[in-house]
Amino acid sequence: MTDHPARPHRRSPGHRRRSVLGVLAGLLLMGLIAGTGLALDRQDTGRRQAPPSASPLPFDLPASGVLRASPHLVFAHYFPPYPLSLDNQPADRDYYTRNYLAPRGEQGRHAAYGGLLRDRPLPVPPSGGDWRLADLEREVRTARDAGIDGFTVDILSLTGPNRERVDTLLRAAHRVDAGFRIALMPDMTSLHTDPVTLADQLARLAAAPSAYRLPDGRLVVCPFKAEAQEPAWWAQVLARLREHGVATALVPVFLDFRANAERFAPLSYAFSSWGNRTYTRQGNVPGDVRLAHALGKKWMQAVSVQDARPNQGVYDEAGNTATLRSTWNHAIADGADWVQLTTWNDYSEGSQFAPSLHNGHTYLDISSYYLTRFKTGAWPPIVRDTVYVTSRVQFTDAAPAALQPRPMRPRPGTAPPRDQAEVLTFLTAPATVSARVGTTPHTYRAPVGVHARTLPLGPGLTEAVVSRAGRTVAAVTTRYPVRRTVAVQDLQYYGVSSRR
Numbered sequence: 001m002t003d004h005p006a007r008p009h010r011r012s013p014g015h016r017r018r019s020v021l022g023v024l025a026g027l028l029l030m031g032l033i034a035g036t037g038l039a040l041d042r043q044d045t046g047r048r049q050a051p052p053s054a055s056p057l058p059f060d061l062p063a064s065g066v067l068r069a070s071p072h073l074v075f076a077h078y079f080p081p082y083p084l085s086l087d088n089q090p091a092d093r094d095y096y097t098r099n100y101l102a103p104r105g106e107q108g109r110h111a112a113y114g115g116l117l118r119d120r121p122l123p124v125p126p127s128g129g130d131w132r133l134a135d136l137e138r139e140v141r142t143a144r145d146a147g148i149d150g151f152t153v154d155i156l157s158l159t160g161p162n163r164e165r166v167d168t169l170l171r172a173a174h175r176v177d178a179g180f181r182i183a184l185m186p187d188m189t190s191l192h193t194d195p196v197t198l199a200d201q202l203a204r205l206a207a208a209p210s211a212y213r214l215p216d217g218r219l220v221v222c223p224f225k226a227e228a229q230e231p232a233w234w235a236q237v238l239a240r241l242r243e244h245g246v247a248t249a250l251v252p253v254f255l256d257f258r259a260n261a262e263r264f265a266p267l268s269y270a271f272s273s274w275g276n277r278t279y280t281r282q283g284n285v286p287g288d289v290r291l292a293h294a295l296g297k298k299w300m301q302a303v304s305v306q307d308a309r310p311n312q313g314v315y316d317e318a319g320n321t322a323t324l325r326s327t328w329n330h331a332i333a334d335g336a337d338w339v340q341l342t343t344w345n346d347y348s349e350g351s352q353f354a355p356s357l358h359n360g361h362t363y364l365d366i367s368s369y370y371l372t373r374f375k376t377g378a379w380p381p382i383v384r385d386t387v388y389v390t391s392r393v394q395f396t397d398a399a400p401a402a403l404q405p406r407p408m409r410p411r412p413g414t415a416p417p418r419d420q421a422e423v424l425t426f427l428t429a430p431a432t433v434s435a436r437v438g439t440t441p442h443t444y445r446a447p448v449g450v451h452a453r454t455l456p457l458g459p460g461l462t463e464a465v466v467s468r469a470g471r472t473v474a475a476v477t478t479r480y481p482v483r484r485t486v487a488v489q490d491l492q493y494y495g496v497s498s499r500r
Helices: 019-029 064-068 095-100 131-145 160-175 194-207 230-245 255-267 285-294 322-333 362-374
Strands: 073-078 150-155 181-186 219-221 248-250 268-273 298-303 338-341 386-391 420-427 431-437 442-446 451-458 462-468 471-477 494-497
Touching: 064 150, 064 362, 073 181, 131 150, 150 160, 160 181, 160 194, 160 298, 181 194, 181 219, 181 230, 194 219, 194 230, 230 248, 230 255, 255 268, 255 285, 268 338, 285 298, 285 322, 298 322, 322 362, 338 362, 362 386, 362 494, 386 451, 386 471, 420 431, 420 462, 431 451, 442 451, 471 494
Parallel strands: 073 150, 073 338, 150 181, 219 248, 268 298, 298 338
Antiparallel strands: 386 420, 386 494, 420 451, 431 442, 431 462, 462 471
16 A cells, blocks of 8 residues: 555664454454544543643744754654555545554454554545645644754655655645755665665755755755665765765764764764664763764754554553653753654654644644754743643553564563653642542642653543642543553553643
8 A cells, every 4th residue: 555665673772663344343342452443442531621722832832933043953754654644535444544553454464463553643634636745734834833844754765655755745845834844864774776776866856945955055865774885885876966966965864873973974964873762771872972073973863752663573661751851851961963853653663753643742742842942042931831641551561462463572671661650740830730540549749840750550541630729720631541451552652731
């Protein structure tokens, strides 16, 4: 359907992409699958959240002109196999629902691991005309409105649907916002080609007005796993691009930065690493930034939410929002020049920032707070009390999943798996938080500003109510209950916001 290639582990060293429907519906109705249906699994308590004001954010996002005046750029990694829609059908029967979320979808191709995906893009209604272009325009607007400067688009192939989406994304960006940048990212785990062919294709893409160029006119090219080819091979690519009249700023994205930095330095404008997605493994970031700067290069820091890959049988312990907050704080404190959110929409890695069925805008909204600090140099004042709750919908040691013969296991070196709900508050003044995780109540005093509190996970829903002077100022309840018995593993953290 989408010429979706088998994704390898993207990793730094030690880390790093109607009968069936009847069965699925029956399982959902029995409450066995947490998180694989569209809305059948939700429980509405009638006290989900306090009525929000117009803005969904706890702070005021600066105007785009202010953010874009910053030398610090923020890109989001766009993965073409997972656009908003694959077939322009209603969400309850579209390709995602029938084939990617269903445990035995695509004629059982993904049966060994209980289905390809555990989440999907936030559904959009079918539309007329060029719906593919319209959907990509919507994604560009969503990213731009969160403060993101552009996409690094993964070029998985030089022909076929994924390549066509790259072309369409370039068009969409220019139509929506001439200032939204698309950085070209040849994916060297799947592109098996020669330097001339790749350069010729990049030159054609470079003709699009939205293809990102530096102020001096150089085209920015960010190959993923650049070390898959030798520096001499990349020198041939750059030489061929010059023959097309395209000067290039190479920004290699490495899986093993330290082993390749000096070898690639003569060719490169900036460096990046794909990074890792567990909050306890970020200690290498300061050294990476220092090394890049010592070699005279800019540094693009990876910022991540989480990682859970049913089809590869591994997951990382993200620690609720701890990985998100840690990677952003490193980008800010350690002097990164650019940031790459990894990823915007790779649902097969469970790493999405984009608004999704199970997370809404939670991770994107939280990210915008840190993005503002990164780009402006000042933390934005919190002006609206907001509470976010994140948790898994099952326990890490849940009994074997009935519809998943091959389970996921923690990636070697990741943080120890944990079963916690996290209450993340953004408060204008100290307040009392009354939380209930399953049937267990918790009450504590939360300080002004940003504060994370983890609580032991329990079966059922989690709610958090924030009150001050006897008045509720923010409240939210999770939409999907935690279960002990499951049909498939779903070890992503789900998120909800009191302002959405």
